[in-house]
Amino acid sequence: MADIADKKPNVNAKVKKAKGGGGGGGGGGGKKKEVKKETGLGLTKKKDENFGEWYSEVVVHGEMIEYYDISGCYILRPWTMAIWEIMQAFFDAEIKKMKIKNCYFPLFVSPAVLEKEKDHIEGFAPEVAWVTKSGKSELEVPIAIRPTSETVMYPYYSKWIRGHRDLPLKLNQWCNVVRWEFSNPTPFIRSREFLWQEGHTAFATKEEADKEVLEILELYRRIYEEFLAIPVVKGKKSENEKFAGGLYTTSVEAFVPNTGRGVQGATSHCLGQNFAKMFDITFENEKGEKAMIWQNSWAYSTRTIGVMVMVHGDDKGLVLPPKVASVQAVVIPVPFKDADTQAIFDACLKTVEELTEAGLRVEADLRDNYSPGWKYSHWELKGVPLRIEIGPKDLEKKQVRLARRDNSSKVDIPMVDLVKEVKETLEKIQQNLFDVAKQKRDASIQLAKTWDEFTAALGEKKLILAPWCDEQAVEEDVKARTKGEIGAAKSLCSPFDQPELPEGTLCFASGKPAKKWTYWGRSY
Known part of the structure; x- marks a missing residue:
């Protein structure tokens, strides 16, 4: 992972305010080169030349994370949490259709429970963080912080499952886990604490478990392909790479062409009966016989967001797919000298109102201490899919200018067609991001x-x-x-x-x- 280490970018090199005027939107004023020079927002590293430092700059200056004073831990800023919440809303609704219920188990694990399943804990042992003190007193028995929750949850599955009427038991929790990584912590991709969901289900038969493994994997494919616009391969992991202690592991695998590295995007495991044996999870079947349950576990994490940044980002910054962007379009007034600034501002606010009523996530940037050119660079850096520019000539012609983040194309559209055109453009951006990513991924496949x-x-x-x-x-x-x-x-x-x-x-x-x-x- 030497190509992308945990490097803090030089934040101070970026925060300059622009003084001059911008251009675009029929408003006139300012050449592109001058805008770039005045903004102070451009990244110092290029994606193709120094991927690791480019990535660090993008996630910080795109306001996705802030570095924390403990290595490998990161502050997830609202720009990131909005993306996570959109994916969470989709996935949570889908698993509820499958009659999976949410719960919450404690963060702490006793050593006796953690070490009960030896194959499983051996896979995580180097990454387990331990609490050894309370204040200044040493704990008699250290307490582990969960790296995953099989051993936290399954003693209680043994308690709750008695007969076939107690099955299936299907639980999920949205939580954080801690894995004390020592090799190259990387925001989102490999961090010591991260957010995820983890599903843990129990069935009477292997057939039921096998069926659910693939149903969940298909939801993970949809998160990557339909929401994040990232192509993935669905498949089975090798015996060496499967989940420790499980029967078999399926995954969705993404690929980052710039680094030539695969990414395990999300995993859906059939645990078989191994944990049932260890934790004595049995039930009385319909014939009155004692039987072992079959179990699954499955998870995806905030790693998904890092993959999105790596795949779609460019030398201007983030490029967000419209489906997950917290701001799908930003409306920017482009006044110039002697223009009716208030009329332009009113048109911007009306545009936001109309698009918001149509169910879109839209904001106006009416700050008067920044030029339009600075605002263009700012929102490009943050990856907003669509920019809507309104200048005096646009008011005269009853139009707005749409500028796409994905391919920089611009088009003027009549205000009367605003909602229809913006919705269609956002759909085109979403599809184009996926198509371009798939083309690059497919071009990287070698037989x-x-x-x-x-x-x-x-x-x-x-x-x-x-x-x-x-x-x-x-x-x-x-x-x-x-x-x-x-x-x-x-x-x-x-x-x-x-x-x-x-x-x-x-x-x-x-x-x-x-x-x-x-x-x-x-x-x-």
């Missing part, structure tokens, strides 16, 4: 049938699709042979949508008969 092809593609930061024998020892060997300063390659997922595997196809790494196609690469 590799031999080790030489694999290493060449890895060096070119590709997402590699390769035939594999599906053996754990071979995957471990791939990791060992590709280990370097920027991290080893590993399997990302075996896609559900499998290409044809011709008979006689050999594994790229071992030369043994291949059993499946699998995506490989470096990852966050």
